[in-house]
Amino acid sequence: MKLIQFASITKKIALAAFGLFLLLFLPVHLGINLCLLRDDGGEWYRNASHFMGTNYIVKVFEIVLLASVLLHICLAIYLTIENWLARPVRYKVRTKTKTPFMSRYMIWTGGIIACFLVLHFINFYFVKLDLVQGKYSASIEQVDKLFQQKAIKLQQGELNEKEQAALMAQYQAISQISPEKMDKSQKNMVNLTKEEVIQYCGEDFKHVEPDFYTMSKELFANKTYSLIYLVVFVVLGFHLYHAINSLAQTLGLSHRKYSPIIDWISVFYAVLVPLGFAIIPLWFMFVK
Amino acid sequence: MNTLSSKIPEGQLSEKWTRYKSSQKLVNPANKRKLDIIVVGTGLAGASAAASLGALGFNVKIFCISDSPRRAHSIAAQGGINAAKNYQNDGDSVDRLFFDTIKGGDYRAREANVYRLAEVSNSIIDQCVAQGVPFARDYSGMLDNRSFGGAQVSRTFYAKGQTGQQLLLGAYSALSKEIKAGTVKMYERREMMDLVVVDGRARGIITRNLQTGEIERWASHAVVIATGGYGNVYFLSTNAMNCNGSAAVQCFHKGAFFANPCFVQIHPTCIPVKGDYQSKLTLMSESLRNDGRIWVPKKIEDAQAIREGRLNPTDISEQDRDYYLERRYPAFGNLVPRDIASRAAKERCDAGYGVAPSGYGVYLDFKSAIERLGKDKVEARYGNLFQMYEKIVDVNPYENPMMIYPAVHYTMGGLWVDYELQTTIPGLFATGEANFSDHGANRLGASALMQGLADGYFILPYTIQNYLSDQIYQERISTQTEEFTQAENALRDKLETIMSIKGEKTVDTLQRELGHIMWEYVGMGRNAENLRKAIPMLRELRNEFWTNVRVTGDLTSMNPELEKAVRLADHIELSQIIAKDALQREESCGGHYREEFVTNEGEAKRDDDNYMFVAAWQYTGKDQEPIMHKEELKYEFINVQQRNYK
Amino acid sequence: MDFTLKIWRQESQKAKGRFETYKITDISPDCSFLEMLDILNESLVNKLSHPVCFDHDCREGICGMCGLYINGHPHGPDSAITTCQLHMRKFKDGETITIEPWRAKPFPIIRDLVVDRTALDKIIQEGGYVSVTTGGVPDGNSILIPKHKADKAMDSASCIGCGACVAACKNASAMLFVSAKVSQLALLPQGKPEAATRVQNMVAKMDQLGFGNCTNTYACEAECPKEIKRSNIARMNREFILAKVASEEDLQQ
Structure with missing residues (x-):
């Protein structure tokens, strides 16, 4: 494969860069989702959806974003296979080395998120592409x-x-x-x-x-579905917890003064973003 | 009788090396490519020599006993490296470094060699800095210095407590560069098993591949031995487990003279022995003596109480402590040379004031340093050493004094070499600790690194050319000659014999026995009676080895037991000359301390009239008495005085 | 103290390995781990069997020769030490201790617990040096180096090349080892002229030898006996990006 000719660090940086794009998108997505909470019969939410669905600049970004998701996933799988091959005979005793929380399981948390994405796409994005019928x-x-x-x-x-x-x-x-x-x-x-x-x-x-507003409301009315959502957001939190400082490390941003700040941002992001997403199913489950 | 010619150039001391360099013969670049050089050993002396020779254009093959040159025991040197830079403006100069080294060596080193060493010392620092060795710097960005035993100036350059590591990695990096360039070929996990001499010249070596057990032949125009010292003859020493004097013994058996074998340095600051299982002793850097104070209790009953665990050292008040080095040597205090500090510790322990459970240990106390400098500063200076101590002994040295005792550390003796670092076999050179030349009867701290690198970077690359200049007519040497076959067959016989003995005693057991005899009878304090006892005991041990050793495994795969057995056989051979040399030298000087020869004050008493010579031993055959040759030491430029550190 | 040892035995690189169990009794808590293995080996020789091969040399934690994977930790459960500095007092009496060799594709097993780590040397040979030859260099003090930089370079340079980082990494990546050398020379003015080619060449060699990729789990940092920091890896990444983006120098083949 041609990819092999890239240096390991190049591949890593690419993975990080695609991830960065997703990191930037998540708050946008969250912001739109939070419109669901406004008691306006979905006016804001629909307006936002309308904007996202019709604006041409957004459409360009949509393609870039989709490519990022795909490349992020493919590259991660490729690197993981390479990594497994680097240790053909494994240890009998499982490692007891202390590593940052969940950092070892990025491929697994990522995998769960990828599976969720498929579901999420079927529910929403494919409706837009007219592959699936919705409201x-x-x-x-x-x-x-x-x-x-x-x-x-x-x-x-x-x-x-x-x-x-x-x-x-x-x-x-x-x-x-x-x-x-x-x-x-x-x-x-x-x-x-x-x-x-x-x-x-x-x-x-x-x-x-x-009509994403109605579709969301209907989905969240389903308790099982809401529960899946909540679990996935916890997993997303785990994935994000390692994402930002790992990104900084990969891009070589390490500094005695600034690294602690990056670490804090990392924690805030990993807690606040999934929490924000989780509020919506919770709201539909308990408030509405 | 063979007369030894040290080939010292004529002229003023300070002009000798310059004069040598300007008049020596050189090899032109086209011819360098046609000449092969074998370097055995990848420590400071070996790696630096191979890198320099490779850069000059010679074809170099280098042999490493471990998997990588970075394992060589030079890496363990902690304290620093001396150079006469006089950056501190404290009156240092080449002359003073020369004088301190000669005096530290108790006037048993060769004047011209030592002067040359002091002369090139400055270039070493420059070279290492250029390689990227991260020497300690002060806040101005300039190189920092610390002081060391046996000197009144601050001339020691250091890189934390890991100077040896950094210098070795510097030499290793230079070597790596040459390996990449293809001028040096590296053979790892190979042990030299014999030297091949053709028509009186060193022409190659036989090695054993430690991974596969294969016996291999290598030919060259010259052979450089840089295999370090033989401290492991004593079994417990600060040397690494793989350090051995085997290569030097092989050369000795092939006709190279062995000089001053009895000059063995006992280092004063090592962690005391704990039990029979112990495999080696750990050195605590001599730099600790800069700020640490050495003491034992004044009252013998306090010492006893401490030994029995009834009393803590911190319970003993200041007036009940005997800072014996400061008491006996007020001028140098805790910074007296190693041999003196070691003997003083032994003297106190023998008198019953020792504080370790075994009775053999003294305190090295940082209490006053912590009070004076603060814990942070002490930690910055010695943190890694303190941590190491705590890991090994499980005692916190910030709160309790460290316990130390002398241990075998370095061997000043080694293959006899002339001014060109050539042994008595033409074409066979010896560098670093493997030769004898620069430290006399005692080596000063931070001088071993200096000597290894001086030999490898700046001396051998010149002097070897003087020898090789007429070798350009010599075709590449074949390994398919009678001499190589003979050497290989002899080796195979030897290995098969060892494997076939299938006796009762393991190699380790015999090695411990050898160490015990050497430490007890040929150790820190020697006397004729004990030495006379030791010689037959060592002979007996040799018989025992060749009839009763048990080596398991096979010849055709990795077999550490066999490796140890071969080295032990050579160490037993060597131990006998050490004892014989110690017996013939009827004086006390440097690391060699004969209890019969002391001044009224109990200090070592040298005999310059009768023993101002290098004893070079010639092998004459199995079971035959070796012959001792004398190289008289003439001090033309220095005033020989009694060593005085009071 | 008494222990049950489960040790990986393998006659040669190609042979099939297995765990063997040994009982060992009466070990002093002050005994070092390797001395405990010495005692085991002596008993094995007395029983006429082949002793367990393991690499070791200086036994004071600086040469980097020793390296055993003990109960799930490279260099055993204690922190900031090599195997040779590990003492038996760190284990519980009667404990079962599993000893494995370093496992990584670029570190083939030679015998039992001995692995071939020359891959690390090969990486250094690709540029882990300043290309000076002997002689003709300026005075040591003509190159001024700020103290904090010299200290940092020293911290990076204290790597002992034991390979514990590779052994600890779930991906068998050598990033910490390589970055320590790249960092040392990137921090010092002496290393600057070759910085761009050095990092590219060393990384290329590392990849070629089959080490895994870094996934920033920092297991290497946690197990490094010399406490080499992960900031070295970040610095190497930075150097790598700079070399790729801002320098005109390419890989040297």
Whole structure:
């Protein structure tokens, strides 16, 4: 493999750099998630999701981020295999050397997080990619706009019979829409299945977005699922606990004065970020 | 009778080395490539010589008994290395270093050699600094110095308590560079088993591969022996387990003279013996004597109470302590040379004032140093030594005084060499502790490192060329000659004999017996009666070895028992000349202390009229008396005086 | 004190190894670990069997020759010492002690507990030196070195090359060993001219010899008998990045 020609330190630095990108992304993700807690029927959360889903700069970063996740994982697996090969015969007595908490198990905590990511992607990200069906939302304004255009066409007699029937069905459906399918601001239709989207918005409606807010709420209503989340966040904490000072070490940032600060940041980060994430399922479990 | 020619150049003392260098013969670069040199030993003397010779362009093969040159016992030297830099502006000079070394050696060293040593000492420091040796620096960034036994100036350069390690790693790095460049080839885990002499010249060696048991032949134009000293003849010493005098004995048996074997240095500050199981003694650096004070109780009953564990040293009040070195030698106090400090400790212990459970131990106390400097400063200076002491003895030296006792440490004697470091076999050179040349009857602290590196970096690379200049006509030497075959067959016979004895006693048992005889009869205090007893005992031990040793394992794989057995056989041979040399030298000088020859005050009494010579022993065959040759020592530039440290 | 010893025995590199159990009695607590093995070996020789081979030399903790993996610790349970400085008083009477050789791909077993550590020398040969030859160097004091730098360099230079860092590391990585040398020479002005090539060459050799990668678990630091710090590894990483990014010098082949 070509990778072999890179020096061990180069590979390590690459691993760290990909990790760094993920570290930077996590607080962003957390910030958006915390919008869930706002009692606004998901307005902020939906707005944030909308921004993340539609902004072009974010889309570029999304690709970089996905690549980082994949490379971080692949490189970690590759390095681990190399490391195992460096000691073909293992010790009989397990090591009793004291090492920083969880630092030896990065590949295992990382593995658990990777498994969780698959689940997480199926639940959310794949919905966006339209690989999995979820719940959707649509802006009434947009739906209305399309409806108006079609109405004009109808008046000018440009619609055939079939299209006329569809438009009528859509009109009837919308007029009988239940209140749960509307968000608090009455600006969006939410909690829609794929069929309902067609029903309410018409087959050629393009501006449908996944309704992450409803999906989250439903997921967290499931106790088992929330529990899995909580466990994974503890594991994430373990993984992160070693991440930042390890990153500093790998990038050669070691200094008598600053290293203790990095260590503190490391601890704060590893505690606060997973804690922030964990608040959400807890909130849904106990408060809501 | 062979007359020994030391080949000292003519002229003023300070001009001899310069004159030698400007008139010696050299080898041109094209010819250097055609010349092979074997270096045996990778300590300071061996590694530095091989690196320097390799850099000059010779083809060098170097043989290491361990897996890496960094294991050589030079690494254990703690205190420092002397040089006459006079950075401290305290009146040091080449002349003074020369004078101190001669005086420290009790006027039994060769004047011209010692002067040359003092002369090149400064270059050693420069060389090591350039290699990246992290010598201690002061706050200005300049090199720092400390003082050491036997000197009134601060001329010792140091790197924490690990100077030997750092200097060895410096030499090792120079060697590594040459290995990478291909000028030096390294053969690790090889032990020299014999020297091959062809037409009267050293032409190669036979080695045993310690991993596979293979016997190998190596040929060269010249052979350099840098295998260190023979302190392990005494079994318990501060030497490493692999240190041995075997290579020197092989050369001795092939015709090289062995000089002053009885000059063995006993180091005053070692951790006392604890039990029979003990395999070696640990040295506590002499630098501890800078701030530590040595004492025993004044009252014999206090000493007894301490031995029996009824009394703690801290319970003894200041007026009940006998700081015997300060009492006897007010001028130098605790910093008297090693031989004097050792004997004074023995004298106190023999008189019943010893404090170790065995009766053989004195205190080295840092109480007043801690009061004067503070614990932090003491820790900064000696922290690693204190830690080492605590790990071994399980006593905290900050709170309780350390217990120390003298132990065999260094051998001033060794292969006889002339001014060019060449032995009596042409083409065979000896450097470092393996030769005898510079320390006379006693070596001063921080001088061994200096000598090893001086020989390897700055002396041998010159003098060996003088020999090799006419060897350029000599084709590469073949290992397929009669001499090599003979040497190899003799070795095979010897090894098979040892394996076939299958006796009752293990090598360690016999080695302990040898050590016991040597320490008791040929140890710190010697007398004719004991020495006369020791010689037949040693002969008896030799018989016992060759009829009753038990070596298990086989010849064709790693077999440490066999390795030890071969070395022991050589050590027994050597022990006999040590005893004979000690018996013939009817005077007390330096490390050689004859109880019959003392002044009225109990100090060593030298006999310059009759014994101002180097005793060089020639091997004459198995079971035959060796012949002693004398090289008279002429002191032209120095006033010989009684050593006085009072 | 009495002990049960489980010792790895292996006749040669290719032979199949196994653990052998030995009982040993009446050991003084002041006895060092290696002296305890000496006593065992003497009894084995008396029983006409082959003694246990183990590497050892200076027995005062400086040569780096000894190295046994004792009960899950390189150099045994005590801290900041080599095997030869370990004393039996650190064990409980009647304890079972398992003794294994250093395990790492670049350290093949020669016999029993003896491993071949020449891989470490090979790394040094790739640049663990200042390329000066004998003679023609400036006065020692013409190169000024700030005290704290000299002290730091000394701390890095105190590595004894025993390989405990490799033995302790779950990845059998030699980073602490290599970084100690790289650091020493990076801290000193003498080492600066070759700094960029040195770090690249030594790391390349380390990789080539089959040592594992560093995963910052710092087991090396925890077990190093000379307490070499992990900041050396950080410094080497820094030197490596600088060499790759800021210097024009490449690997020397």
